[in-house]
Amino acid sequence: MRRPPLLFFLLALILSLSAVAVAEPPAPGKNDKCPVCGMFVTRHPDWMAIAELNDHPPLFLCGPKDLFKFIHFPGKYLPQTARQKIEAVHVKDYYSLSFIDGRQAVYVPGSDLLGPMGNELIPFKSRDEAAEFMRDHGGRPPVTFGEVTPQALLELD
Amino acid sequence: MNRSLERQRNILDFTLASLLRRKGKNLSLLAIYIFIVFIIASVTFFTTALKREALLLLSEAPEMVVQRLSAGRHDLISHDYAEGIAAIRGVTAVTPRLWGYYFDPTTGANYTLLVPPAGTAVPGVVTVGAGVARNLGLAADDLLPLRSYRGESLLYTVEAVLSSESELIATDLVLMAAGDFQQLFNMPPGFAVDLAVSVANPRELATVAGKIVERYPDTRPILKSEILRTYDAIFDWRGGMMIVLLMAAVFSFLVFAWDKAAGLSAEERREIGILKSIGWETGDVLLLKFWEGCAVSLSAFCLGVLFAFVHVFVFSAPIFAPALKGWAVIYPAFRLTPEVSPLQLAILFFLTVVPYTVATIVPSWRAATIDPDAAMRQ
Numbered sequence: 230m231r232r233p234p235l236l237f238f239l240l241a242l243i244l245s246l247s248a249v250a251v252a253e254p255p256a257p258g259k260n261d262k263c264p265v266c267g268m269f270v271t272r273h274p275d276w277m278a279i280a281e282l283n284d285h286p287p288l289f290l291c292g293p294k295d296l297f298k299f300i301h302f303p304g305k306y307l308p309q310t311a312r313q314k315i316e317a318v319h320v321k322d323y324y325s326l327s328f329i330d331g332r333q334a335v336y337v338p339g340s341d342l343l344g345p346m347g348n349e350l351i352p353f354k355s356r357d358e359a360a361e362f363m364r365d366h367g368g369r370p371p372v373t374f375g376e377v378t379p380q381a382l383l384e385l386d
Numbered sequence: 387m388n389r390s391l392e393r394q395r396n397i398l399d400f401t402l403a404s405l406l407r408r409k410g411k412n413l414s415l416l417a418i419y420i421f422i423v424f425i426i427a428s429v430t431f432f433t434t435a436l437k438r439e440a441l442l443l444l445s446e447a448p449e450m451v452v453q454r455l456s457a458g459r460h461d462l463i464s465h466d467y468a469e470g471i472a473a474i475r476g477v478t479a480v481t482p483r484l485w486g487y488y489f490d491p492t493t494g495a496n497y498t499l500l501v502p503p504a505g506t507a508v509p510g511v512v513t514v515g516a517g518v519a520r521n522l523g524l525a526a527d528d529l530l531p532l533r534s535y536r537g538e539s540l541l542y543t544v545e546a547v548l549s550s551e552s553e554l555i556a557t558d559l560v561l562m563a564a565g566d567f568q569q570l571f572n573m574p575p576g577f578a579v580d581l582a583v584s585v586a587n588p589r590e591l592a593t594v595a596g597k598i599v600e601r602y603p604d605t606r607p608i609l610k611s612e613i614l615r616t617y618d619a620i621f622d623w624r625g626g627m628m629i630v631l632l633m634a635a636v637f638s639f640l641v642f643a644w645d646k647a648a649g650l651s652a653e654e655r656r657e658i659g660i661l662k663s664i665g666w667e668t669g670d671v672l673l674l675k676f677w678e679g680c681a682v683s684l685s686a687f688c689l690g691v692l693f694a695f696v697h698v699f700v701f702s703a704p705i706f707a708p709a710l711k712g713w714a715v716i717y718p719a720f721r722l723t724p725e726v727s728p729l730q731l732a733i734l735f736f737l738t739v740v741p742y743t744v745a746t747i748v749p750s751w752r753a754a755t756i757d758p759d760a761a762m763r764q
Contacts, residue, residue: 275587324476326586342589361475365593 257289265295320352340368423690433625435722448582476590482578507563517557535572662758675750679743699724
């Protein structure tokens with residue numbers, strides 16, 4: 230009867246290790262450029278977004294808006310890339326400037342803040358934060374990851 | 387190619403010989419020229435070095451400091467404020483700080499008293515800066531007597547003297563425990579001198595400052611960028627005052643140099659005439675005058691900058707220090723980090739060398755184009 234707890238323990242260890250690996254996104258090099266606009270991403274560290282692909286080194290993008298452009302039209306910026314190959318996306322929470330899961334984040338478009346590529350989708354951990362941000366900086370109602378459509382991106386440019 | 391190089395060399399040779407022929411006049415010109423470059427270079431080097439040191443110091447400073455005001459003046463701030471400010475969105479930490487100044491009547495010096503964060507200091511024990519130790523003749527394990535605001539005499543054991551490397555920042559520093567600090571200044575517990583506020587996103591600083599003032603109208607948030615601007619303005623102002631004071635010297639040099647460079651004496655005019663009559667061309671004469679200007683101004687520039695460098699970075703600018711550093715009883719003994727930017731040198735160069743060289747060329751061009759016969763007859 231000693232085996233199950235040990236197995237359970239090992240499983241828990243592996244799970245927690247993978248959780249650490251997910252929580253710690255890759256760091257960009259000095260020469261990493263945004264595949265969408267071509268800017269060096271380390272010049273604007275506060276806005277950086279990351280897309281992890283299953284058959285390609287991680288891509289560093291200069292902001293959430295360019296991240297969504299890449300997600301909607303991946304083949305345009307990285308030949309022969311389908312949307313399914315994108316495994317994880319990371320964006321920086323506006324208030325803490327730490328990376329959060331881009332698929333769980335809430336985005337505020339049309340605020341008075343400008344990112345490196347102009348109007349931006351400002352990412353937040355929670356709707357409360359987004360609501361407080363909108364009291365200070367304005368913007369349109371917050372949207373989730375799935376609600377950012379190519380049409381919504383066009384409105385930002 | 388080789389021939390034209392040879393020509394330049396010959397003309398330069400002749401130039402140096404002719405400069406040496408009027409040794410007294412040219413050497414005095416050179417001396418004054420060096421002095422002017424030295425003064426201007428010293429002031430720029432010194433103020434930029436001080437600004438850089440201040441910037442280095444402030445890189446560790448908190449992004450925002452919040453003070454409470456009472457009748458428009460800085461007052462103690464309650465820890466309740468810290469909790470309220472920490473609840474504002476975007477604020478990552480609020481640290482209440484305890485620091486102040488202590489005037490020591492026996493030596494006439496001011497000490498900066500500071501409670502290190504995270505309660506690392508042991509009650510009854512202090513760590514002092516090198517300047518305080520020198521001023522009072524203290525060493526480790528000696529006793530530091532201070533008089534509290536209630537009139538009691540308090541004794542603190544000196545645990546250590548801070549190393550001389552931190553002299554510029556910490557020369558007048560006394561580090562003590564929070565309890566000792568409150569006892570010394572008769573301060574109620576639960577109060578801080580000010581609050582250090584850290585905000586993760588620098589874009590939110592102004593918004594957070596606005597919310598603090600809105601929630602606590604009796605406070606004043608001070609941003610680091612404002613402090614940096616003030617420092618810059620102070621040093622620029624002091625440097626500018628120095629330059630204004632020395633303006634008379636600079637102007638007299640300008641007049642002297644202009645007189646020397648712009649108006650050719652009859653003797654020099656005759657010399658140009660003779661050179662032309664023995665076969666020199668106008669271009670050769672201009673080259674001669676150009677080399678003359680270069681020789682004088684370049685050597686003055688190099689020597690002036692070199693002297694200024696030694697004056698500022700080796701001897702810590704003894705000539706201007708009282709005017710530029712401010713005044714205190716305890717002075718940190720420090721040497722500025724030697725660093726000169728190419729931009730500074732370029733500005734100095736264009737302010738001193740280029741105008742002089744240009745000023746010498748125009749009148750000689752006028753003299754060189756007149757008839758040699760007429761020049762010799764004058």
